[in-house]
Amino acid sequence: TQLLEQSPQFLSIQEGENLTVYCNSSSVFSSLQWYRQEPGEGPVLLVTVVTGGEVKKLKRLTFQFGDARKDSSLHITAAQPGDTGLYLCAGGFSNYQLIWGAGTKLIIKP
Amino acid sequence: NAGVMQNPRHLVRRRGQEARLRCSPMKGHSHVYWYRQLPEEGLKFMVYLQKENIIDESGMPKERFSAEFPKEGPSILRIQQVVRGDSAAYFCASSINRDEAFFGQGTRLTVV
Numbered sequence: 001t002q003l004l005e006q007s008p009q010f011l012s013i014q015e016g017e018n019l020t021v022y023c024n025s026s027s028v029f030s031s032l033q034w035y036r037q038e039p040g041e042g043p044v045l046l047v048t049v050v051t052g053g054e055v056k057k058l059k060r061l062t063f064q065f066g067d068a069r070k071d072s073s074l075h076i077t078a079a080q081p082g083d084t085g086l087y088l089c090a091g092g093f094s095n096y097q098l099i100w101g102a103g104t105k106l107i108i109k110p
Numbered sequence: 111n112a113g114v115m116q117n118p119r120h121l122v123r124r125r126g127q128e129a130r131l132r133c134s135p136m137k138g139h140s141h142v143y144w145y146r147q148l149p150e151e152g153l154k155f156m157v158y159l160q161k162e163n164i165i166d167e168s169g170m171p172k173e174r175f176s177a178e179f180p181k182e183g184p185s186i187l188r189i190q191q192v193v194r195g196d197s198a199a200y201f202c203a204s205s206i207n208r209d210e211a212f213f214g215q216g217t218r219l220t221v222v
Contacts, residue, residue, distance in 0.1 A: 006152075033210060042114075042201050042213035043153070088152055090211075097166065098143070098211060102152035 003027075004091050006101035014109050015081055021074045021104045023089035029099075031092040032065055032072045036085045037103070043088055079108045112136070114204050115184075116214035123192045123221050131187040131217045135204030142185045143211060144170075144177055145201045153201065159185060192221045 004025045013019055023032070031050045035043035047056050049065035049072065056063045060083075062075040076083055086105050090098045115134040123129050135142050140161050145153040155169040159179035170177065174192075179185040189196055199218050203211035 035213075040215075042116075042203075042215045045210055045212065048210055097158070098155070100145075100153045100155070105150070 004099045004101040006089055006104050010105045012107040016078055019076050019079055021087055023101050024071045028069050029091035030094045033090045034063055034074055035088040038085045081108045081110050084108050114212055114214035116202050116217050121217055121219045125193055125221055126191050129189040129192050129219055131200050132184045133202030134184040136212055139204035139206045141205045142179050143203045144187050147199045194221050197221045
């Protein structure tokens with residue numbers, strides 16, 4: 001069974017703090033995507049990483065793909081209330097399939 | 111280029127009725143995925159279709175659920191004889207290259 005574990009499942013922090021969300025698996029992925037979902041909406045793609053060790057930055061968000069392409073992290077610097085949401089990672093294989101993590105629910109308190 | 115369109119956004123059905131959920135993928139996208147999401151949970155894969163073909167339906171219950179993606183028109187997820195446990199948000203996503211998926215806003219099904 002292919003699993004993608006996200007941690008923590010829930011995180012509530014104050015505005016201005018930094019945080020890291022992790023996505024781990026025993027499977028090797030051809031790509032890994034991070035999505036953000038707000039209540040009542042569908043997930044929105046934030047970034048795709050494809051190369052082991054790759055780092056991508058999106059303003060205050062930094063995404064890293066593990067060297068072995070089995071894990072990934074999302075780091076948010078100086079979190080803002082607008083960052084509140086459900087963050088989902090999804091691992092892609094060379095075929096069509098995407099394997100999804102259960103998500104990290106993030107709340108940033110003003 | 112319009113995004114993935116799902117309708118209806120909200121659907122209420124009585125137990126035993128049929129629910130039909132529609133998904134129009136982004137222009138040029140031939141891959142469609144259906145997911146189900148329960149409150150406070152992540153997405154659960156149901157079925158993957160390409161035009162007129164079901165590629166993988168391993169996540170879809172064998173009974174009462176069916177999906178199609180005809181040559182013309184939207185993809186349809188059909189749930190027959192709905193039960194309370196079918197209440198969930200159903201999301202459709204489409205992709206052009208099999209890796210990156212773009213999601214619709216979902217259909218929230220409530221079975222009463």
